[in-house]
Amino acid sequence: MPGTYDYGDAEYWDARYLEEAGASFDWYQRYSALRPILRKFISSYSRILMVGCGNAHMHMDVRDMSFFKDDMFDSVVDKGTLDSLMCGTNAPLSASQMIKEVHRVLKPGGVYMLITYGDPSVRIPHLNQLGCCWKITLYILPRPGFEGASCSSSPRSVLESIILTKNGLLPSDYVLEDPESHYVYVCKKMEA
Ligand SMILES: C[S@@+](CC[C@H](N)C(=O)[O-])C[C@H]1O[C@@H](n2cnc3c(N)ncnc32)[C@H](O)[C@@H]1O
Numbered sequence: 001m002p003g004t005y006d007y008g009d010a011e012y013w014d015a016r017y018l019e020e021a022g023a024s025f026d027w028y029q030r031y032s033a034l035r036p037i038l039r040k041f042i043s044s045y046s047r048i049l050m051v052g053c054g055n056a057h058m059h060m061d062v063r064d065m066s067f068f069k070d071d072m073f074d075s076v077v078d079k080g081t082l083d084s085l086m087c088g089t090n091a092p093l094s095a096s097q098m099i100k101e102v103h104r105v106l107k108p109g110g111v112y113m114l115i116t117y118g119d120p121s122v123r124i125p126h127l128n129q130l131g132c133c134w135k136i137t138l139y140i141l142p143r144p145g146f147e148g149a150s151c152s153s154s155p156r157s158v159l160e161s162i163i164l165t166k167n168g169l170l171p172s173d174y175v176l177e178d179p180e181s182h183y184v185y186v187c188k189k190m191e192a
Contacts, residue, residue, distance in 0.1 A: 008088020010061075027080040028115055028182045030144055036158045037139055038077075041111050041186050046074035049105065052081025063097035071107045078102070079115040082126075086118070095126045103132045103189060112187040119183060124168035127187060134187040138162045142178035 006012040031038075042048060051062050060067060062081060085094040102112050112134070116123060120138065127134055139161055142148065156177070165171060 006087075007084050008086070008091070013084070028117070028143075029079075029141055033141055033144060033158070034115070034184070037184055037186070038113070040159065041113065042075045042077070047072065049073045049076045051076060051078050051102075052084060062101060063094055065101045065105055068105045070104050071110075072105050073110060074107060075111045075113065076102045076106060077113045077115075082114060082123075083116050083118065092126075096129055099126055099129060099132060103134075106189045108189055108191050110189050112185075112189070114183075114185040114187065116183050116185070117180070120164055120169055123183065123185060124164070127185065128168065133190040133192050135190055136164070136168075137186040137188075138164060139184040139186070140176070140181045141184065142181050146178040146180075148177045 049068075062085070082095060082098060085091060085098055088094060099112075106112060114123070114127075124136070127136065139158065140156075141158065162170065162174065
């Protein structure tokens with residue numbers, strides 16, 4: 001979310017949601033683009049926690065979700081919330097606190113779906129912090145409406161996951177169709 005707005009400031013968001021009440025706007029990807037990944041990993045009959053939703057009924061700081069017990073949710077969906085924290089002050093600390101909390105409230109085997117503009121070099125180190133144990137599968141989606149020079153013989157499928165290197169990076173020969181792609185990290189909580 002590069003730009004001059006104060007994305008890391010909760011008051012910025014409160015003011016914005018008041019101003020844009022009723023407006024319909026999707027950050028990053030539309031539901032239709034995310035649907036195959038959501039359906040693959042998240043059952044609509046399970047307990048899902050959506051964090052950082054502007055129209056939420058419950059106001060909560062994701063860095064302290066002590067309201068929720070351990071191992072309570074089957075999945076946590078985050079579209080742009082970690083990114084928002086990454087724009088604020090004390091970003092590394094905030095990211096660490098949020099990810100620990102997400103890990104805590106998820107059941108073993110539960111899924112944290114992180115939708116972000118951050119590539120693995122800037123997100124994997126936060127995800128793989130001490131005390132968090134994930135099996136991570138990565139998907140990359142071009143921006144909605146992106147019309148690249150996709151003259152490749154086989155356009156990538158949304159459900160084609162990317163195998164990261166041992167160091168948690170994109171393979172060196174991986175070519176991003178869209179340089180401003182969005183990344184979907186499906187992080188399965190493993191037993192420690
Ligand atoms: C980029 S917006 C994304 C909104 C929504 N998830 C979506 O996809 O349309 C970032 C969201 O993160 C929320 N947020 C920022 N810091 C937060 C915090 N510490 N705790 C909870 N939510 C936070 C903001 O209120 C805002 O709703």
